[in-house]
Amino acid sequence: MVEKENNSVITLCQDLIRFNTSNPPGNELAAALFVEARLRQAGFETSLIKHDENRATLLAMLEGRPQSDTFLFVGHLDTVPCGDLSKWERDPFEAFCDGERIIGRGASDMKGGLTALLTAAEVVKGRKVNNTIILAFTADEESGCLGAISLLDIPRIKDTKMLLIPEPTSNQIGVAEKGALWVRISARGKSAHGSMPDQGINAINEIIALMNALDLSDFELEKNNHLGTFTHSLNTISGGIKTNIIPDSCEISMDIRTLPTQNHRDILTAIAGAVKQVTDQHPEYAFSCETVISKPGLETNCGQAQVARIVDLIQSSKKDVNKIGLNYYTDAAVLVPALNVPFLLFGPGDADQAHATNEKLDLSKLYQSCEIYSEILKKIAFE
Ligand SMILES: [Zn+2]
Structure with missing residues (x-):
């Protein structure tokens, strides 16, 4: 049977x-x-x-x-x-x-x-x-x-x-x-001949500056008994078309996994803070951020x-x-x-x-x- x-x-x-x-x-x-x-x-x-x-x-x-x-x-x-x-x-x-x-x-x-x-x-x-x-x-x-x-x-x-x-x-x-927050960030620059980088605005450099400024380590301090900790990873990057052209655009996407007590708005605020810090220093830089998925x-x-x-x-x-x-x-x-x-x-x-x-x-x-x-x-x- x-x-x-x-x-x-x-x-x-x-x-x-x-x-x-x-x-x-x-x-x-x-x-x-x-x-x-x-x-x-x-x-x-x-x-x-x-x-x-x-x-x-x-x-x-x-x-x-x-x-x-x-x-x-x-x-x-x-x-x-x-x-x-x-x-x-x-x-x-x-x-x-x-x-x-x-x-x-x-x-x-x-x-x-x-x-x-x-x-x-x-x-x-x-x-x-x-x-x-x-x-x-x-x-x-x-x-x-x-x-x-x-x-x-x-x-x-x-x-x-x-x-x-x-x-x-x-x-x-x-x-x-865990929650999921997927964020796409684009940087806009200005293309120029690769031999004259000062004539352009390098969008890949913009993203590097932003990633260096972005600090999400505070969110990692919290721990959940069943879920462990917050994680984030930079999982796609695309930019540039040729070795001798200064790239005028670069786009990345991040996969951020959150705990039930963490508010996605706070994370987006931290990202916006990093954007502000970089653009205050480099007014010629321009970023746009888009939330692709936000599940609590x-x-x-x-x-x-x-x-x-x-x-x-x-x-x-x-x-x-x-x-x-x-x-x-x-x-x-x-x-x-x-x-x-x-x-x-x-x-x-x-x-x-x-x-x-x-x-x-x-x-x-x-x-x-x-x-x-x-x-x-x-x-x-x-x-
Ligand atoms: Zn399933």
Whole structure:
């Protein structure tokens, strides 16, 4: 019996991986329709939120008793692209299973997590539930979070009392995630012949001066038990067209990862301060700064009753389980500030495998996650 159940879990995960939902372009619609058919069979009322011709977010609801609480489960359907296919040992959409793990794009992030949700949904099949359960399968988490943003327009979503997200945590309990602030800075200069630099304004020199003036070390002093410290890195730079031309433009982008207590406005103020310091010294320099992404860091309140109940359940179902923080952002970064709800991140995938070439998912973790999500749904539905 157990073997039969395990086989159906493997098949479901493989089916999900075989929908190529690499974002861009996403093309999540076909996967959303597949999920919709399963959830309708399990008794959920479903609706599709179309983003464009081939993109959609699926919403599935099982209504509880009047005045009951609403629990929202959110998983994303899209994946990052595969990168260099020649580096993959197998076709990333074959979803090859070697008996211990499944290899494929999205295996860990997060079609394994979706498999756990869909498997758990079977436990409520054809039964009346006490609390309302909403499952959302979103598009575009790996880019602009179109799907999560569209959920905020749905009136019933506003009733959410708690959010659960099966993002990769290796079945550890994610109670916090770092924020992300991506900043693009451009410097404008004046081109001139490379032999006469004093005739131009070197935009690369402008960026060097700015980077030397920028000091974010104060933000590094703070520490969060689950997330560690603030980080920042300069990850792209482009400028200049030829060795003998003074460059008139240079552009960089920075990836800044923040703690829940850190306000992105303060970091942008520090950057603006560095810009001012440099331009005071060099009035001919000109910079423009643009915020590309700003997602706040999050930390859930573990003392909150619903959170404590589910943490207890996970801890009693599994040995060696710890509360952890995630370095990356999830759909929670859109949903939690807007809905002001407690949340947990818990899923079978391995964060180290997320976005990796030859992405893998351990079957033992997948089975365990399916079992625990089934227990969570039972508790929410029937207690
Ligand atoms: Zn993810």
